[in-house]
Amino acid sequence: MNADFPDKTTDRTLESDLEEIRSVLADPDSADPPNLLDTAVLNTARRELAANSQAWSRRFSLRWLGAFATASVMILALGLIVQQEQESGPLPNGGTHDATLENDAAPRAVEEVAQKRSLMKKADRDEANISRVAPMAASAPPSADFAVRESADEPAQIKEEADAVASPEEWVGQMLQLKLSDQHARLAEELAAFRATYPDYPLPPELSR
Amino acid sequence: MGERSDEYLMTAFAGGSMEAFERLYARHRGALYRYVLRKVGDPSTANDLYQGAWEKVIRARGKYRRDAPFRAWLYRITYNHVMDFYRRARPEAQVQPDELESTVPGPDQQTEKEARAMSLKNAILKLPPEQKDVLLLKLESGLSIEEIAAVSGIKRETAKSRLRYAVGKLKKSLKEAETSTDNER
Numbered sequence: 051m052n053a054d055f056p057d058k059t060t061d062r063t064l065e066s067d068l069e070e071i072r073s074v075l076a077d078p079d080s081a082d083p084p085n086l087l088d089t090a091v092l093n094t095a096r097r098e099l100a101a102n103s104q105a106w107s108r109r110f111s112l113r114w115l116g117a118f119a120t121a122s123v124m125i126l127a128l129g130l131i132v133q134q135e136q137e138s139g140p141l142p143n144g145g146t147h148d149a150t151l152e153n154d155a156a157p158r159a160v161e162e163v164a165q166k167r168s169l170m171k172k173a174d175r176d177e178a179n180i181s182r183v184a185p186m187a188a189s190a191p192p193s194a195d196f197a198v199r200e201s202a203d204e205p206a207q208i209k210e211e212a213d214a215v216a217s218p219e220e221w222v223g224q225m226l227q228l229k230l231s232d233q234h235a236r237l238a239e240e241l242a243a244f245r246a247t248y249p250d251y252p253l254p255p256e257l258s259r
Numbered sequence: 260m261g262e263r264s265d266e267y268l269m270t271a272f273a274g275g276s277m278e279a280f281e282r283l284y285a286r287h288r289g290a291l292y293r294y295v296l297r298k299v300g301d302p303s304t305a306n307d308l309y310q311g312a313w314e315k316v317i318r319a320r321g322k323y324r325r326d327a328p329f330r331a332w333l334y335r336i337t338y339n340h341v342m343d344f345y346r347r348a349r350p351e352a353q354v355q356p357d358e359l360e361s362t363v364p365g366p367d368q369q370t371e372k373e374a375r376a377m378s379l380k381n382a383i384l385k386l387p388p389e390q391k392d393v394l395l396l397k398l399e400s401g402l403s404i405e406e407i408a409a410v411s412g413i414k415r416e417t418a419k420s421r422l423r424y425a426v427g428k429l430k431k432s433l434k435e436a437e438t439s440t441d442n443e444r
Contacts, residue, residue: 067426072398074372074379074433075297083292087306088284091313095272095280098317103275 218244218251225257265329273320284313287333294334294399298341298391300384308344312337331406334396338410375436382432386425393418394425 216224221244228237241257263271263279265286271279295312296305315336323332383391389411396407408418 064423064426067430068397070433071379071426071429074375075398076376082289083309084306087292087310088288090310091284091288091317092281094310094314095284095317096277098320099275099277 218248221247222251222254222257226254229256266325266327269320269323269329269332270325273323280317283329287330290399290401291333291337294395295337295341297380297383297395297399299344304344308337308341311344312340315340328406330400331402331410334400334402334406335410338392338396375433378432378436379429382429386428390421390425390428393421394429397422 221240225237225240225244228234228240237257241253244251244253263282265283268279268283272283291312292305292309295309296302299305299308316333319336323329383394386394392411393407396402396410397404400407402410404419404422405415407422408415411418413421
């Protein structure tokens with residue numbers, strides 16, 4: 051208490067006077083607030099805290115709901131983007147893609163489609179050839195190079211094996227080998243089959259004779 | 260929670276601890292009540308103002324900064340609350356010290372100690388408001404002169420001077436009370 055009046059001795063007197071006043075005023079009846087007042091103040095504090103915690107939990111739940119909704123929308127959007135990418139290949143203007151990759155992508159895709167189409171056409175053509183060649187192949191002993199199975203009920207397998215049939219050039223080369231090795235009977239069969247398959251293909255003079 | 264500082268308890272209360280507020284309230288209830296009661300004189304008005312001041316403290320808990328001394332903050336809120344009451348109140352609603360004095364029992368009905376206390380209370384009520392503010396803050400809150408100056412919004416030297424005047428007047432009234440008791444004997 052004396053710290054408040056450190057500069058003068060009269061301040062000490064003042065402090066002792068204050069103590070005297072305090073002791074005279076000490077009145078046990080009026081020293082404390084009534085109990086009802088205490089209860090009212092404490093109840094106010096409790097109510098305020100409860101209201102605050104309710105408001106906080108309401109704010110929290112609303113915030114949580116908002117966050118959940120945002121996350122849901124984002125996941126949905128991402129899902130749609132991924133699905134779209136899978137369906138239509140690379141994005142036409144995907145910002146993260148490399149420019150050169152982007153430039154190459156379109157021609158490559160066209161090339162791939164063309165390749166697929168030609169393969170499909172070839173497979174169809176070969177399928178038709180097989181159906182024509184099959185009876186002959188059945189009558190003749192199957193050669194190792196031109197083995198074709200007769201399993202008409204498995205078109206996929208036929209197509210696969212038809213892909214394995216030699217190109218006209220290779221076929222011609224193999225027939226030339228047959229001629230050189232004097233296997234005339236087989237050469238004739240092969241020639242007949244070849245002509246049936248490729249009626250307009252120009253044969254070399256060694257075979258056309 | 261142990262013997263925590265007022266500042267710690269107020270921060271804990273602001274964070275949602277009712278126990279912290281109960282401790283804080285228990286520490287300051289008596290002094291704050293006496294301050295308000297002696298400032299306004301009328302117990303009914305004092306009760307209202309005391310409760311109102313605590314309600315303000317409770318509602319302002321979010322604005323409390325831990326580095327600010329709690330006691331000075333509490334008394335500043337109470338001081339402003341009482342001042343607002345006097346500014347708003349109509350003149351007829353204000354408690355007049357003379358009215359209170361008339362309810363005081365006569366000297367024959369009280370002991371010497373009670374007579375001195377009553378005389379002192381009456382003297383306090385008769386003090387000019389600015390001197391009474393400083394005196395009550397010093398007597399009841401135990402605030403330092405600097406804190407009293409901050410609570411009242413005045414300079415330190417002004418607060419100190421007002422306190423000296425107030426104490427001088429009270430001492431004089433005590434002496435007068437003693438003299439009149441001696442004369443009656």
